Ligand SMILES: Nc1ncnc2c1ncn2[C@@H]1O[C@H](COP(=O)(O)OP(=O)(O)OP(=O)(O)O)[C@@H](O)[C@H]1O
């Protein structure tokens with residue numbers, strides 16, 4: 001059996017604020033990919049969108065990143081990357097994928113670049129190296145083939161991880177460039193988690209380009225249904241309702257301490273009482 005492809009899951013979004021479902025999405029996808037035995041998930045990346053996205057009620061990236069940093073303390077394999085939100089302009093998701101794929105390719109090339117010693121050169125006949133290196137010009141075709149195979153096996157595939165609503169937004173006129181959609185599904189691939197009110201399989205069936213690259217789209221049905229969304233969290237906060245067990249406690253504390261999402265007045269009404277009681 002061929003060895004599994006190493007895979008990095010990249011989730012783009014507002015994370016305004018990060019919810020437990022954003023974090024669950026990674027766990028659900030990782031389990032599903034490992035079950036196929038075709039992929040080995042080595043890392044998760046969360047890339048918050050920049051302030052230039054200008055979405056209604058979008059908090060500054062500084063707050064969104066701080067909340068992500070706190071929430072991600074509970075994970076040992078998902079990291080936040082701030083490259084996208086540090087850009088002064090909004091960056092298309094296809095470009096974010098390209099940035100991360102290139103970065104990972106560069107890092108793995110640097111790691112595998114051999115030192116020019118005879119022993120090292122011998123060792124490298126069975127592992128990945130930069131086969132364009134002139135130092136290896138005298139290698140046989142078999143050597144090169146073996147090396148290219150090893151390189152392929154070792155290459156890392158960055159995939160977009162998203163909920164079905166994001167996949168279905170591909171169909172919103174003018175929102176995504178056709179070339180970007182083709183790149184996302186054709187070059188990188190996509191893992192899509194089902195979400196209330198969406199039918200990703202039907203959506204793929206109705207799209208020519210998604211059907212063409214169907215094998216690169218992995219739909220994961222989330223049976224433990226949980227339709228948390230940042231919109232619902234913001235609404236609950238505004239109304240002074242509890243959001244405990246929907247987002248991380250440490251994020252609730254940050255929201256309270258920084259008076260975000262209009263909680264200032266609600267705080268006085270006792271919405272964060274559970275934390276005060278706990279702390280007494
Ligand atoms: N409950 C959920 N189930 C599946 N995917 C989800 C869920 N919540 C968020 N996602 C996915 O997480 C990614 C980031 O989404 P985003 O930051 O827009 O979160 P959101 O909860 O949809 O927020 P908002 O309500 O502000 O749009 C998207 O791919 C989105 O589809």
Ligand SMILES: NC(=O)c1ccc[n+]([C@@H]2O[C@H](COP(=O)(O)O)[C@@H](O)[C@H]2O)c1
Pocket residue numbers: 012013014015049053055091092093094166169175176177180
């Ligand atoms: N053309 C594109 O690349 C495109 C279009 C719309 C949304 N997006 C991305 O999808 C995500 C959507 O997040 P929201 O659901 O919070 O709007 C964001 O990361 C945004 O940058 C990308």
Ligand SMILES: [Zn+2]
Pocket residue numbers: none
């Ligand atoms: Zn959303």
